[in-house]
Amino acid sequence: TKVVTVFREQTNRDPADFKINLDDIPSQIVLLDPAKLPNIYDTGTAIMWLGVVTFLVGWGLIAYLLYAVRKNKQRIKQTLYISGGVMFVGSLIGLALGPLFKPTVMAQINSSNLRVVVENIYNSFTSKFDQVDLWMLVIPSLVLLVLALGYQLWPLFIEHRKKSRA
Numbered sequence: 001t002k003v004v005t006v007f008r009e010q011t012n013r014d015p016a017d018f019k020i021n022l023d024d025i026p027s028q029i030v031l032l033d034p035a036k037l038p039n040i041y042d043t044g045t046a047i048m049w050l051g052v053v054t055f056l057v058g059w060g061l062i063a064y065l066l067y068a069v070r071k072n073k074q075r076i077k078q079t080l081y082i083s084g085g086v087m088f089v090g091s092l093i094g095l096a097l098g099p100l101f102k103p104t105v106m107a108q109i110n111s112s113n114l115r116v117v118v119e120n121i122y123n124s125f126t127s128k129f130d131q132v133d134l135w136m137l138v139i140p141s142l143v144l145l146v147l148a149l150g151y152q153l154w155p156l157f158i159e160h161r162k163k164s165r166a
Contacts (some may be wrong), residue, residue, distance in 0.1 A: 019156055031113055031114065031117065032114065032117055051132075055136055058087075059140075059152075062083050062144075063158075064080075065079045065083065066079055066080075073151070073156075076151060077148050077151050077152055079143065080144050080145070080147050080148030081148045082150065083141075083144055084141045084142070084143075084144030084145035084147075084148060085145065086141075087140065087141030087144065088138065088141035088142065088145065090134050090137065091134075091137035091138045091141060092138075094129070094133045094137065095130055095133055096133075098126035098129060098130060099126075102119075102122060102126075105118070105122055106118065106122075108121060
């Protein structure tokens with residue numbers, strides 16, 4: 001009876017008089033019209049390949065820098081520190097950008113139903129990007145920094161070993 005009372009208050013009609021015409025119900029309910037969305041498949045594919053190519057070019061440049069300074073130990077350490085540090089800071093900035101842009105993207109969506117869909121799509125894209133960023137930038141940059149530290153500490157280890165044997 002509470003539902004009937006609320007219905008009468010809201011519509012000023014008797015519930016018995018209210019009938020649903022089945023012809024008024026649409027045969028399909030469209031939450032998201034693909035025709036109104038931009039086609040990002042081609043752009044995404046191009047950016048995906050561009051990312052792989054720039055990754056390989058970047059590692060090639062680092063290898064060339066190490067080859068160019070191979071005779072100067074101090075320059076090798078500097079190259080490892082600088083390249084590892086730049087990659088690490090850049091990857092942290094990349095990891096931070098996903099959550100920073102989310103409020104801006106979500107503010108453009110007016111419908112609460114569409115907001116849930118867009119948020120799920122956004123989270124899936126950023127989670128994939130974060131995984132790629134972690135494995136292709138963060139971990140290799142940490143490896144470069146550890147190599148630089150090892151290159152720095154190796155002569156000290158050898159010197160300590162010679163002293164302990166003498």
